[in-house]
Amino acid sequence: MTRHRIGIIGAGAIGQLLFQQFQQLLTNTPPLANGLWVQLISREPESVQQSLCFTDINQHEQQTVVDVLGQHSPEIAKLDVIIVCVKAYQVDDLINELLPNLAPNCHIILLHNGMGPHINLAQRLLGYPQMGLSLATTSQGALRSAKWHIAHTGIGQTIIGHYSGITLKQPIKNILLKAIPNASWHDQILSALWQKLVINCAINPLTAFYQCRNGQLANDEYKAEIKQIIAECITVAAADNVELEMLACHELVYKVIALTSNNLSSMYQDIYHQRQTEIDYISGYIVARGTHHQIAVKANNINLQRIKRLEAQQKSPS
Incomplete structure (x- = not known):
């Protein structure tokens, strides 16, 4: 079985929300657990074991203990896809740190408010011919009441689409659209x-x-x-x-x-x-x-x- 490895970097409200939604997919679809590896990545240098608290849209609270990867973790080099969920003004510096550590064929998805970082990143990825760049936007609501406690506060739509480089593999695209509620692929992402x-x-x-x-x-x-x-x-x-x-x-x-x-x-x-x-x-x-x-x-x-x-x-x- 092909194993797909997805990393979510940026442990803010949206990053943690997406991670929890992937975890729910793995729980509700056991066969995927053998072929899917999803990791939350913080902006700290080292990995830590962390207790995450999540309040879902129906106000049900759950806690899970997970290994949150640090940016220096060797596991990052194994990722097939990395979803970047940081502020727009943090993207350039983060990519500068990440790119040398990513697999040569890793696919990058930017998910942030506003526009702009995709232009510089697409230019940078010209030097990485096996990589691809997709862009995403979401209107899901999430509120972080503490560093590792978030609540899902609003059901919204998530739209993802290809921007440049190698296109996202269809099996991983299917996983993304299944894990994230109300997600859709948009050919005209801009x-x-x-x-x-x-x-x-x-x-x-x-x-x-x-x-x-x-x-x-x-x-x-x-x-x-x-x-x-x-x-x-x-x-x-x-x-x-x-x-x-x-x-x-x-x-x-x-x-x-x-x-x-x-x-x-x-x-x-x-x-x-x-x-x-x-x-x-x-x-x-x-x-x-x-x-x-x-x-x-x-x-x-x-x-x-x-x-x-x-x-x-x-x-x-x-």
């Missing part, structure tokens, strides 16, 4: 990522700046701002050869606002907890691509500067 980017641009920086829950953005006072943000994203996407439709994007943004009305966006939480945000890979990506194409993106630039100022205030002495 289009799907751009749609998610439009949502992030319209919601995250506004909730962080106005210090509000997602649902407040449905109020009339934000309509003009949201409309301009969406329009700029669509114009820049078109210059990047991705066609998005204004009405569809507008409806999608307000659908997400309604479905997540009581949520605090990730960027709001980053500002609240005085953490670095992913603004450079959300509004900042629109600004960078707009500059590249000589397209004015005033609303997105305003949001970029707003969040940059909030981050700078956090760093300045009180």
Whole structure:
């Protein structure tokens, strides 16, 4: 039997959630246990045995003791696939550390908010002709209440698609789609990522700046701002050869606002907890691509500067 080895690096809320979902697949489908090896990898250098606490979507809690690999573990060289679940601004440094230790035919899947790191990584992988790169986005909800305790807080969709290099092997693709609830393969992955980017641009920086829950953005006072943000994203996407439709994007943004009305966006939480945000890979990506194409993106630039100022205030002495 062919053995498939999958690593999930980044032990934050989404990384731990995916690991737990793979573990449930192994439990519910015993034959897979003989042919599938799934490992959670932290950003620490050394491996440790760790007790993980997981609260599922039905509020059932379970604890498991697992070996969490460190980045220096020799087991990493055996991986067929590695799913990278770190912040967008951490991807470049992480890949620099990982690449020399990966198998020459390992397939990399990036799963993070925003866009940008895939461009540099695809260029780097030109020097690794047996490797491939896929991109993914998820709207699953997960909350980390402690370092090794996460809760599944929202059922969402996960979309995965090929971007460059060698394509993902079909048996592993099937395992991914079976393990992750509501997961699907998307041949036009950049289009799907751009749609998610439009949502992030319209919601995250506004909730962080106005210090509000997602649902407040449905109020009339934000309509003009949201409309301009969406329009700029669509114009820049078109210059990047991705066609998005204004009405569809507008409806999608307000659908997400309604479905997540009581949520605090990730960027709001980053500002609240005085953490670095992913603004450079959300509004900042629109600004960078707009500059590249000589397209004015005033609303997105305003949001970029707003969040940059909030981050700078956090760093300045009180």
